[in-house]
Amino acid sequence: MWLKGISLFILGASLTFAFAPFNAWWMPFIVLPIWFFVQVKLTEHSFKMAWFFSFGYFAAGISWIHVSIADHGGLPLVVSIAMMAVLCGYLALFPAIAIWLTNRYFAKQFWPLSLPLFWLALEFARAHFMTGFPWLSLGYSQLNGPLGGWLPIIGEIGVSAVLILITVNLGLSLKLIHEHTSWRINGLQSISVGVIFCVSGLVLNLISWTQPSGEIKRVTMVQGNIEQTVRWVPEQDRPTMQKYWNLTSDHWDSDLIIWPEAAIPKLEIAATEYLELLDKKATQTNTALITGIVDVNYSTQKIYNNLVSLGNDELGQNSIPYAYGHKNRFAKHHLLPIGEFVPFESILRKLAPIFDLPMSSFTRGDYVQANLVANGMKLAPAICFEIAFPNQIRANLNDNTDAIITVSNDAWFGDSHGPHQHLEIAQIRAKEFGLPVLRSTNTGVTAFVDHRGIISAIAPQFEDTVLTQDVMLVTGKTPYRELGNWPSYLFFFVLFIIGALLQRKIQIQ
Secondary structure, eight states, rough: HHHHHHHHHHHGGGGGGGGGTTTTTTHHHHHHHHOOOOHHOGGGGGHHHHHHHHHHHHHHTTEEEEHHHHHHSOOOOHHHHHHHHHHHHHHHHHHHHHHHHHHSSSGGGHHHHHHHHHHHHHHHHHHHGGOOOTTTTTGGTTTTTTTTGHHHHHHHHHHHHHHHHHHHHHHHHHHHHHOOOOOOHHHHHHHHHHHHHHHHHHTTTOOOSEEEEEEEEEEEEEEOOGGGGGOOOOOGHHHHHHHHHHHHHOOOOSSEEEOOOBBOOOOBEEEEGHHHHHHHHHHHHTTTEEEEEEETTTTEEEEEEEEEEEEEETSSSOOOOOOOTTTSSEEESSSOTTTTTTTTHHHHTOGGGGOOOOTOOOOOOOOOOEEEEETOOOEEEOOOOOOOOGHHHHHHTTTTEEEEEEEEEEGGGGTHHHHHHHHHHHHHHHHHOOOOOEEESOOOEEEOTTSSSOEEOOOOOOOOOEEEEEEEEOOOHHHHHTTHHHHHHHHHHHHHHHHHHHHHHHHHO
């Protein structure tokens, strides 16, 4: 069994190549059918075998997290590897449970009807339990694949379920071939399911769900490239703030300037004079500037990871001049465990430096907040990790939202594939909602993404860079923006009920 487990671990790890920066969208159509073929053959050990596969999937796919633990966590290598193993082992439970439930309650021939709904349910749990970690969901692999046209209709999570539906059918066909069973009819049915969804996806990709409005905004994003080791060193506050000012100095003619997450390394209460200068400069040059900054409310002892908008606002004038606590701001809601809050902190903070990192005791902002207004634009914000939560993004989109703005600091993860996966997630959000995404980061990958999910301009990583682009605003809405995940839930629930009824009918006979 261990040999099979190791083989499945390697098979699961190979799925990493389906995601950025490798972008081999076709990998799931090979790897997943092989996995399901093994699973239907080894029904007595379904949970264990599924866990080995999923453990390899996450161990390779999110191996970039180890960079932050090893380089900034202050832990011995063996301990950091052990922590990564625990995290990946935990994440592997969700796909394994989906497989176990399917094997426990459904005969093999009904897996295509039942597994997608179990998969959806367990992915929902993974995205919400303990604040959620929906990273590396299968649908992200299909940004450039034939199923990509379904993204504006059923979203990434719906595409994940469709991918399961297609590949579990193919896996069952492999089983019939292996057993020398007549597979022509079932095999043709299995292949036809994939062909129908893939061909329709290619056709749907030709549809423009949102259209250019004709309004263009010139946007500048500043990538300061501040090393993580010095970002919170007090002596580096002034040099960092001066660096951002200098990099911006030739770009005050843009309609909007964006600095990344916590670009200003001082607490807002201590940086009000600097923010007032920025507000004044932006107003004088008829522009707006959005920057990340950390705020501490000393009366409540609450710390917020904020975005604040300065200069011209909704009406293209400074009707909301900056003052400490002014309303044109956004407070991060979805906090990253360990990095931004520590569960059981009274115990864990004493154990190791990684549990006592700078700025790791944040308070959540509201789930739904007003859009940032900047020089006539309305922007739905997402700070770092939040871009991976489509329901939260959708809840913060208004009828007049012009674009999604997401800022991040991926310096934690060095030259790994993590920042590229992060950008890929932002591209999926753009395609799902049919809106431009403006992604500003500290060390990369800073990029402009248009309403089709296509990168229109990108900055090199680990360089001081200023990226300027004309952003075309759009009108209209995608079906996914209107309806969310409910069509996917309903469709796969109906399939599930059909599978349950057919199985019951066979059992009665």
